Amino acid sequence: MTEHRTDTLSVACYETTIKQNVHGHIPLHWHDELQFVAVLQGTALFHINDQKISVPKGDGIFINSGVMHMAQDNGGNDNCIYLCLNLTPQLVAPSDLYLKYVHPYMTATNLPFLYIDGVLTWGAQILDAIRLIRKELVSQAPYYELNVASTLLSLWTLLIKNGYVLEHDVSEMNKSRRMKDMLQWIHLNYADPVRLEDIARTGQLSRSETCRYFKQILRTTPMQYVMDYRIQKSIELLRLSDRSITEIAYEVGFNSTSYYINQFRKNVKKTPLRFRREVAEKK
Incomplete structure (x- = not known):
């Protein structure tokens, strides 16, 4: 029911402190949007379908469209804070490329999520892209929409080049x-x-x-x-x-x-x- 968009782009990027949610955690939900998370502080524990994935500061995770998930603070001295980037799949690539480079990954049954390791070069680049998009959306400087769109395309290219061999079960x-x-x-x-x-x-x-x-x-x-x-x-x-x-x-x-x-x-x-x-x- 949350609308993830600006006035001109179907994308939103929030800084989220898990324990500040009304429930003290992020309840089970799903949405059509693709989701990228970059953990800034503490450790998040994601429940995705029937799996539990711990994501500490400096790493992140991609959660595919329509996948059931929830998140909770994994404890420790620091409250878990992360950037959450949600975007409509159609924004990732031009319409001529969508069917080839986006739709097959959205519908793959073996890609409910992908762990983003900040130590790996491609992982660090994706996490940097999330932070850059957040900065652009907050500042809304001239031409920020073009900067966001080009960064999203680069981010998606990094993801699919380093993802899985796709399966559709x-x-x-x-x-x-x-x-x-x-x-x-x-x-x-x-x-x-x-x-x-x-x-x-x-x-x-x-x-x-x-x-x-x-x-x-x-x-x-x-x-x-x-x-x-x-x-x-x-x-x-x-x-x-x-x-x-x-x-x-x-x-x-x-x-x-x-x-x-x-x-x-x-x-x-x-x-x-x-x-x-x-x-x-x-x-």
Whole structure:
């Protein structure tokens, strides 16, 4: 739902401190845009599909279009800060070259992400390009759009020259589509009663296959994911609204305030009321 663009370019570059997110981490999501990350401080732990990748200061990562991912601070004394560059795939190369040099890499099933090692020459050049694009977007000096476009083309060329031999596995593509369909359905219907049968029907799977998908890809069960997502949405309301605890509990899909408080305490290690008070004290 975030719009990643300037007035004239379908690109955005943010400096992100993971712990400052409303949830304390970057929740599971996906988007059509290509994403490049350059870690400036600390270490980020990315969950991409069913893999965990630790990315320390000085390195980065490329996350492909449509790939499910989340990020959390991997601890340490320094809060993790990174530059996050998101761009529409069509911006990478001229339309005459898009089908040959962009689309095959977007749809490759063996390229959900690519680690960018800052020690390697091509990796350092990509990370420098991310920082340069950030500088251009902030300053918006004359002709900055052309500088951004040319830097993006150079960045993409470095990536595909040093990436993988491409594979396109139809079964993997179908698995990803079904998983995202089920998650999208949960995100739209979490406030209503949710049954395993409903989730399975959305993914066109059996109940057991649905559980296997969630266990393999997200390391959780379908109903636990629903529970965690409801807690996430309640955290947003606790931070950003003055609704009562009971109102929030029912708004995010719980039919009992006490059950909501109990599940919130299990998930966040404190009660909703204490969480809200601590947020207020920090303001």
